[in-house]
Amino acid sequence: MFEHSAQKNADAIALILDNQQFTYAELLVLSENIAAFLITQNIQSGDIVGICLKRSPIMVASVLATLKIGATYLPLDAEYPEARLKFMVNHSQVKTILTQRKFAHLFSFDSCTSHFIVSNNLLEDLEKTYFLLQFHKEIDDSLAKELVIRTEIATRSKESYEFGSIYFEEFYNTQRDVISARIQAVNSSLVVRTEEFALKLILQVEDNLAPLDLAVADFYNATLDFPVDARIAMDVAAVNSREVDQYDYLVLAARNTRRGVGISWISWGGVGFDYFARVSIANSEIKKIEMQKSKATYEVKNQVAAMYEEIAKHKEKMALQNELLDMAKAQYATAITSHDNLLTTLIAVKKAELGLLGAQRDSRRLQYELELKYIKLKRLMSADMLTNEIPRI
Numbered sequence: 001m002f003e004h005s006a007q008k009n010a011d012a013i014a015l016i017l018d019n020q021q022f023t024y025a026e027l028l029v030l031s032e033n034i035a036a037f038l039i040t041q042n043i044q045s046g047d048i049v050g051i052c053l054k055r056s057p058i059m060v061a062s063v064l065a066t067l068k069i070g071a072t073y074l075p076l077d078a079e080y081p082e083a084r085l086k087f088m089v090n091h092s093q094v095k096t097i098l099t100q101r102k103f104a105h106l107f108s109f110d111s112c113t114s115h116f117i118v119s120n121n122l123l124e125d126l127e128k129t130y131f132l133l134q135f136h137k138e139i140d141d142s143l144a145k146e147l148v149i150r151t152e153i154a155t156r157s158k159e160s161y162e163f164g165s166i167y168f169e170e171f172y173n174t175q176r177d178v179i180s181a182r183i184q185a186v187n188s189s190l191v192v193r194t195e196e197f198a199l200k201l202i203l204q205v206e207d208n209l210a211p212l213d214l215a216v217a218d219f220y221n222a223t224l225d226f227p228v229d230a231r232i233a234m235d236v237a238a239v240n241s242r243e244v245d246q247y248d249y250l251v252l253a254a255r256n257t258r259r260g261v262g263i264s265w266i267s268w269g270g271v272g273f274d275y276f277a278r279v280s281i282a283n284s285e286i287k288k289i290e291m292q293k294s295k296a297t298y299e300v301k302n303q304v305a306a307m308y309e310e311i312a313k314h315k316e317k318m319a320l321q322n323e324l325l326d327m328a329k330a331q332y333a334t335a336i337t338s339h340d341n342l343l344t345t346l347i348a349v350k351k352a353e354l355g356l357l358g359a360q361r362d363s364r365r366l367q368y369e370l371e372l373k374y375i376k377l378k379r380l381m382s383a384d385m386l387t388n389e390i391p392r393i
Helices: 004-007 024-040 057-068 082-092 101-107 122-163 168-203 230-240 244-269 275-337 343-380
Strands: 012-018 020-023 048-052 072-075 096-099 112-116
Touching: 004 024, 004 343, 012 057, 020 024, 024 168, 048 057, 048 101, 048 230, 057 072, 057 122, 057 343, 096 101, 122 168, 230 275, 244 275, 275 343
Parallel strands: 048 072, 048 096, 096 112
Antiparallel strands: 012 020
8 A cells, every 4th residue: 555655645644743744755665675574584474563753754664664574563662661662572572673773772682672773974975975975976977968969979970871971770770869868867857856865854954846956975994093903993893893792782681681680589489490590491592692792793894805805806897997097088088189070080080088087987996996995984983973983802
C-alpha cells in the first residue's frame, strides 16, 4: 500500500513532524535501505523486531521496513522502566532490536538479542553526503558542458558529411554520441536530486522542495593528524572502537545474569539441582561474548590496515591520472595552435576539448574518492566528528 502510494505520489507530503515535511520518495528510500539491512541480518517473515527510537522519520521508516519484509514490530518506549522493557523483550521472542546509541544501555540485560544502531550519526553522514552532493554537482556541470561540445561536433560533422569530407559512419557516431550525452546528463541530474533529498533529511530542512544553497567545501581530511604508522592507527582504532565497546555491555549483562543465579541461591538457602548448570551456562556465555569481542577487535584492526593500504594505492592512481591530465592539456593546446577555419580542424579542437574535460572529471573523481576514504578512516578511528580530532592511546 505504501509503496504504491510512493510510486504514484513521490513528491507528495507523506509525513509532517515538528513543522518539517517529508515526501513519500524520501520515506521509501529510507525504509528500503533499512529493510535491506534487516534481510542481511536474517530477519524473515514472522520474526519480531523491537524498535526503540525517538519520534523521527527513521522510526517511521523502520516500522515500514519491518512490515515490508513480513516481520512484526514491537514498540519499545525508552521511557518504560527497565523491568518492563526486560519483561517485553524476554517474553516476546524478539529476534533483533533497532535502537539509537543513547538508548543502547537500556538493553544491557539482554545478551542474546542483536542490537543495531539505526539512527544516523548526523555529523558523520552530513560530511559524507555533503561531499557526495558537491561531487555529483560538479559531474552534472561537466556533463552539461560535454553535451554542448558533442552537439557542436555533431552539427559540424553533419556539414562535413554534406560536403563529402567524412563518411556516413563517422557522422552517425556523432549523432549517437549526442543522445548518449543527453542520457548521461539526465541520469546525473537524478543522482544530484537524490543526494539533495538525503542531505535535506539529515539537515531536517523544513521545505524539502526548496533548492539547497551550499558553499563549496575544500578537501581537508587528508591533512588531519592521522598516525603515520598503520600499526599505531590499528591500536588506536581498537581502543576507541564503538563496535568493540558494545560487547562490554553484553559482558556486563551476562555477568549480571550469573550474579542473579548466585543471589537466587542465597535467598533460597540451599543449592538447587540446576544451580551449577545455570552458572556454567552463564560462564560459557561470558566466554563466548569475550571471544566475539576479540574477533571484533581484529576486524577493526584489519579494516584500518586495509584502509591505509587502499589510500596508498589510491594516491599512486591519482599520480598516474595527473600525468594523463597533463597529456590532455598538451593535446588541447596543440589542437588550438593548429586551428584554422576548416571544419575538420574545428572538430579536432572540440574532440581535444572533450578529452581534456574527461581527464579533469576523472581527476576530480579520484580526489573526492580519496576524501571519502579519509572520512571512512576517521570513522574507523572514532575521531571526534565535530573537532576532527584524531584520538590517541
